[in-house]
Amino acid sequence: MTFLSVEDLDEIRDRFGEKIAYYFAFTQSYFQFLVFPAAFGFTAWVILGSFSPLYAIVNGLWCVTFVEYWKRQEIDLGVRWGVRGVAGILEKRRDFQHEKEVRDPVTGETVRMFPATKRLGRQLLQIPFAILAALALGTLIAACFGIEIFLSEVYTGPGQVLLVFLPTGLLTVLVPTLTTMLTGVATRLNDYENWETSESYECALTQKIFVLNFITSYLPIFLTAFVYVPFGSLVVPYLDIFSLTARPFAADEKQLRAPQAGFMINPSRLKKQVIYFTVTAQIVNFALETIMPYVKRRGFSKYQQIKSERAAKKGGAGAGVTIDDLPEEAEFLKRVRQEADLDVYEVATDLREMVVQYGYLSLFSVVWPLTPVSFIINNWIELRSDAVKICVEMQRPTPLRADSIGPWLDSLGFLTWLGSITSAALAYLFSNDGLGPDGTPASIRGWALLLAIFFSEHAYLLVRWGVRLAISKIDSPGMEKERAERFMVRKRYLQDAMGQDVMNAPPSQMEEKITRASLEEDARQSSLRTTSPQDHFWSRQRSWEESAKVGVNLIEKMAPKETKKDQ
Numbered sequence: 001m002t003f004l005s006v007e008d009l010d011e012i013r014d015r016f017g018e019k020i021a022y023y024f025a026f027t028q029s030y031f032q033f034l035v036f037p038a039a040f041g042f043t044a045w046v047i048l049g050s051f052s053p054l055y056a057i058v059n060g061l062w063c064v065t066f067v068e069y070w071k072r073q074e075i076d077l078g079v080r081w082g083v084r085g086v087a088g089i090l091e092k093r094r095d096f097q098h099e100k101e102v103r104d105p106v107t108g109e110t111v112r113m114f115p116a117t118k119r120l121g122r123q124l125l126q127i128p129f130a131i132l133a134a135l136a137l138g139t140l141i142a143a144c145f146g147i148e149i150f151l152s153e154v155y156t157g158p159g160q161v162l163l164v165f166l167p168t169g170l171l172t173v174l175v176p177t178l179t180t181m182l183t184g185v186a187t188r189l190n191d192y193e194n195w196e197t198s199e200s201y202e203c204a205l206t207q208k209i210f211v212l213n214f215i216t217s218y219l220p221i222f223l224t225a226f227v228y229v230p231f232g233s234l235v236v237p238y239l240d241i242f243s244l245t246a247r248p249f250a251a252d253e254k255q256l257r258a259p260q261a262g263f264m265i266n267p268s269r270l271k272k273q274v275i276y277f278t279v280t281a282q283i284v285n286f287a288l289e290t291i292m293p294y295v296k297r298r299g300f301s302k303y304q305q306i307k308s309e310r311a312a313k314k315g316g317a318g319a320g321v322t323i324d325d326l327p328e329e330a331e332f333l334k335r336v337r338q339e340a341d342l343d344v345y346e347v348a349t350d351l352r353e354m355v356v357q358y359g360y361l362s363l364f365s366v367v368w369p370l371t372p373v374s375f376i377i378n379n380w381i382e383l384r385s386d387a388v389k390i391c392v393e394m395q396r397p398t399p400l401r402a403d404s405i406g407p408w409l410d411s412l413g414f415l416t417w418l419g420s421i422t423s424a425a426l427a428y429l430f431s432n433d434g435l436g437p438d439g440t441p442a443s444i445r446g447w448a449l450l451l452a453i454f455f456s457e458h459a460y461l462l463v464r465w466g467v468r469l470a471i472s473k474i475d476s477p478g479m480e481k482e483r484a485e486r487f488m489v490r491k492r493y494l495q496d497a498m499g500q501d502v503m504n505a506p507p508s509q510m511e512e513k514i515t516r517a518s519l520e521e522d523a524r525q526s527s528l529r530t531t532s533p534q535d536h537f538w539s540r541q542r543s544w545e546e547s548a549k550v551g552v553n554l555i556e557k558m559a560p561k562e563t564k565k566d567q
Helices: 006-016 018-033 035-047 053-081 116-123 126-154 166-192 198-245 269-313 327-340 347-364 371-393 408-429 446-473 477-498 516-527 533-538 544-558
Strands: 100-103 110-113
Touching (some): 006 018, 006 053, 018 035, 053 347, 053 408, 053 477, 126 198, 198 347, 269 371, 347 371
């Protein structure tokens, strides 16, 4: 089956909770929405080529529509699963440390408090953390980027074919290590901020981790697109500092010397880099995420089996065997112990993977229009591999309630906004048949670039407003159900106040007869008290039936009269 039905999502929710069900619902919606950009991207690749302004516009419209659609989808699923607004039910963290206790003036309950000003002061530490993370990761990535350019486009000595893989090896080893260290710092910083609820703690940690993922995932392409392509001829002469990486292999100094003039950048470098991150990196990530854990688990299981057999031969108890196990429970307990040895599933990891992938589509797919084709194939496999991973390779997740994908939705909105800027900038920089500025910024008109970015960003804001307005006018099963529930609540209140038959009671047909005596009595009563013009106006109709009659008469008088021909 290609798509998950709503019933399938209900079953996932029943087994694993709303948090994991929302992940599968998001991946499912994302996969379905990718059908259009994949078809249009293939057409654009055949007809329009790369850096097409038309493709950039269509891709931007698609991104806005998808994000706004998913917001509505979250509401519908929340109503269907009965978790609408459940995020407002805040769960206190066990690690929260209060400084004082105050009495709530409304409820009278004792509330544990931590001063908001003190937490704000601790949150300000995020600024130096972000700067530190950007400098550390940025310096590492930029250094490897410079080494790679030097070895591939400057160095001409022996071993050049193999040395070009040195930066990739450095990034593979150092970036995950540094990212893990910075993630640990972010976690400690998040603990130091002393968030009161689990939701606020998770939101703050997600924002910090997103900053790290943004730098590691997108900075290499940003450097190529906005540093190497426009300023390559100015930067390359200074890459001699990386000659130490190839000096042991060079025959003479000329092979290590960067050209001072006449250097030509590689115009296809940016496209190859985007293809790597959207195709090769996706395959590698799938292998590391799905295949490697399976191989590791099978290898560890085989090792335990061999170890148990050796222990049995020596007359001892096998590994993992408990003598107290009852025969009828032995098989079940064996499965429980095997599952206890598995890794714990973190849905935030898979959500982060999908959001980062969406960022490549929003930010850089104008470089290579086949990007959505690659992603739709990857996500078809991802839906199934994640299901297998949860059921086979991970411990059974603890069901957790949620009414959205959490702070990752804000990350989607940010990437969509940033995509409107980068797509316009790339479409302008490579408007000369995709060749780009050729390493010299002389051909770049700053005012034209800024104008393209300005109009693109404001067009994004206008389109987002229009899409939100259009979607708000479209009814959905979830919204209908929510309206029905509100109506039933109002009906129940009315019945409690006025009786069970109040909804079925016919309108009163009783009218007060207006006679000469009643008019004289009204005049006499009004002469006994001071009356205002408003009192005279409202006394003209004694009941709502009379007001209704007056309204009907006015409507009949204002309505156009039918001609004899029409009759």
